[in-house]
Amino acid sequence: MIWLRALKETARSGLTLERRRLEPLVALRGAAGLALVVGVALVLFGPVVAVSSAFGAFQAAIATFQRSWRPRPVLALASGGSLAVSTFLGYVTAFELPLFLALLALWTFVAGLAWAVGPTVGIIAASNVAIMLVTITLPTSVATAAGHAAVIAAGGLVQAALIVLFPVRRWGAQRDALADALAAEADYARRLRHDPTASFDPEPLMLARSAAAVTPRQARRRPAELHGTRGVAERIRPVLASLADPAVGVPAEGPERERCREILAAAATVLDRAAHAIRHGKSVRIPPEAAATLRSPDTVTVLSGPPRRAAIRLVALLDDVVEEAEGESTGEGPHRDRPALHKLIPGAIRSIRAELRRGSPILRHAVRVSAVVTVGYLLGSALPLGHGYWVPLTSAMVMRPDFSQTYARSVARLGGTVVGVGVATAVVETATPGTYLSGALAVLCAFGMYLVMRTGYVAANICVSAYVVFLLGMGGEDAGQTVPERILLTLLGGILGMISYALYPAWETPRLRNRLADWLTADGRYAAAVVDHYAHPGHPARQEEVRTALLAARDARIAWQDALARAIHEPVRSRGLTRAGAEHAEHALAQLGRSAMLMEAHLPVHAANPVPEAGALADALRQDTERAAKAVRDHRPLRWDRVERALAAWEDDHPVLRSGGALLAEALDELADALDDRGDDRVRGG
Known part of the structure; x- marks a missing residue:
């Protein structure tokens, strides 16, 4: 019963769609980069090279959507370059099955350990393994493989260049993180009016702190309103709590409590207005009523002792928030350093070495995914279905270090593949698009994927499955013959990943x-x-x-x-x-x-x-x-x-x-x- 219940919950989680704010301009930029790469490759080199270049540009754009505070062009370049290396090494060993299996097992094991560095690195590494299994089937010689690797890297370069040339809401992620922290404190101030001992989840402040780390180059270009507001926001939270709590603040009832409620309401208004201004890069507009409440002499006459000191301190901090949000601070002040990408390598190696211990969930994940992908490749090759790489590809994409994500993504992968492959195949068989139209449809599917990828894995996978069908069709593969095969092989890859977790778990x-x-x-x-x-x-x-x-x-x-x-x-x-x-x-x-x-x-x-x-x-x-x-x-x-x-x-x-x-x-x-x-x-x- 416990397993049935767990499977039911994870399946429901995998098929759930969340309401998230869409970013159509960012999705359009990623799709435009993909279209540019595919179009140029088609004209200059033909459809087979265009397919390779499409995978590079596609993966590079996906990398820029990951939750990371590192500059997006860097993510695109790192993704394209690492995928190019994976593809070339995979092709060089592909003609000797034992050698390729050894490389695949090692490469997948390293990709599993990459989760020790962070989820962004882990996702990019897993995607590289999955895409490599497709791209190594395209070249016909070592020289051609090197050319394919080059166009894959070029796809990442094009996406990075577009981000630099056509920025969309520059510093948007950092603005959102800081605005969310201020908005969370505004909500906290309102809750304290009715519950003086209300709790506060510090996660928004932690995210804002992580977002505030910048490289030296970013520090010179960072908007003024992002310089010191977070530090002030950190100091506001304890002052709010100390003012409201009856143990160290105002009494539970009486005129002091009423004055406290008025101050908390005004503080919430100021924090909300500052959050809105930072999020949208506008001026802070404080309602006169809130300003009058905070400046009222009643604060000094009604309150005394620690509550009075807390109220005076709160007013001063709110002034600092408004000043920082307006970009009127006297100087940039210190900032948290974010090291360059190459300087992270020693720390990444230390993080991975720390996970090479018995009982480590990351090590267990690396062992699981390496074994499953290798076995899946052998099974897919042995089955008389063709396109056997879909088994290990699916396993690499759905397996995660924890149980719930692995099982949820397996269910979502199957559901998305059934719908995406079915719809794309129906289009192919009905309209019989040529090379260029297939490429255009693939780009359209990629745009849909970029647009909805944060709403749920099942929605994104529908677009991905259709994208692959159109892309391989552009390369000359008969998509109509692959529908039942791909669905069956996807199911097999997902089941292998689920069974592996049951046999070799890392329970939390x-x-x-x-x-x-x-x-x-x-x-x-x-x-x-x-x-x-x-x-x-x-x-x-x-x-x-x-x-x-x-x-x-x-x-x-x-x-x-x-x-x-x-x-x-x-x-x-x-x-x-x-x-x-x-x-x-x-x-x-x-x-x-x-x-x-x-x-x-x-x-x-x-x-x-x-x-x-x-x-x-x-x-x-x-x-x-x-x-x-x-x-x-x-x-x-x-x-x-x-x-x-x-x-x-x-x-x-x-x-x-x-x-x-x-x-x-x-x-x-x-x-x-x-x-x-x-x-x-x-x-x-x-």
Whole structure:
């Protein structure tokens, strides 16, 4: 039943279409580059070379749609160049089956390990293997193979040139990431009006931080409004929370709470307007009502203590946001460096080497995909159906390091192939298009693929399947003979990928406790760094420690959430972690991080008096959370002896620290209770 449920859920996921904002101009540019490459190759070299060039330009354009902050021309060039190398090496060994199988196994294994570098690299590497299996059937000699590799690389060059010559919404991805972060904070401010302890998902801020890393060349060309807004946005979130939370902010009821709600509403309006201005490159227009609310003297007369300081700080930060969004900052300031592509190679090698260990999901994926693609090539060649490369091609395209994506993409691949091949074949048999019309239809299908590829894999695969039919028809292949064969071989390739995961899995469910322990350790270090800052106010090293610990805690939280999302669809049970326990533990750790964030909003300045008790509490937090993380992994009860003793010995009457310490202790107790749950509602797939 568990497997049937998991298969049902993954199948539904694979066939689901999402509503996403389409980018017709970007899709048109990619299709135009493809049309230019195919047209020139047809006129100068003939249809066979045109097919090779089409694959290069097609794949290069797909690479530019991947989620990456690296310049799009670089992605196009890297994709075209790597595909050219793959094609040439594949053809050179294609005449000796044992040698080619060895190359295919090795190349696919490396492509599987490429996921350690990131999903963009992994997708490009997998696509290179899949397309190589088609393109090596086209040349007739080594010299011709070199020519085909050259035109494939030229396809990537053409796509990169078009991106440079005809930019569409330059810096659009970075603008969207920053605008999304500001919009998320605006929504957070509104929710705090009604729920003073509302949670905040830091993922938009993490994406904005990733998008803010630029190369030295980009730093000189970056729009002024993207210079420092993200840094200001990072500082706004804890101030919003500290103003609204009754523990360190305004009381739950009374005139202070009403004034807080007015300030939060005005802040949300300003953040929304700044997000809109950055997204569209326009001026920020603040409604007079919101500006008057933020400037009202009632803030000083009604509020007092930490809430007053938080409100004044919030107004100053909102002014900075508007100033940065308008591009009126006094200087560019520091920026996060994004190294050049060639400088990433040592780090990529280190990431891959780190995955060469027993139990690594990436290593298991590499072994799986290498074995399946090699076996699939042999099966496809042995079957009397022709076009046997569709078996390994399908496996290479659908297999991913996690269960849900592999199974969902297998179902979507079959469904998309049936529809795409069926429609394209009907057109071919009815209209009998010639070489040039087939090429035009292939370009049209590519445009459709670029347009809808972010809405769902099944929609994109319909267009891809039709694209291949028209493209191979342009090269002289009889598409009508390939319909049942291609569908059957696609089904076989998908089934092989699904069976391989069942036989050699890399389940996320058994690792959930490790992910939870990592998050607990990171949250503990973050809380300790914040508390320790009160014992050593204004120390530069302590400030950097707080920032580093915060980023590590965010990464650990996202890793846990991603792991839990994958585990839910897996057809296996979790040992010792109930579904309810996982949810309660997640809430407790989110509250632990939030408690530290509230204290971070009131970090003392350099001239403030140190609080000696804070140092003892910080040490207790580090030791107890590290010990508790080991207990989580070992399925043992959690204890907070050192933290309890440190809080019991507290003598200083610092309002923020005393309230924050109580919130920390409450979150730790909640975590211990959550993991003590021994219910039967286990985390499972489906």
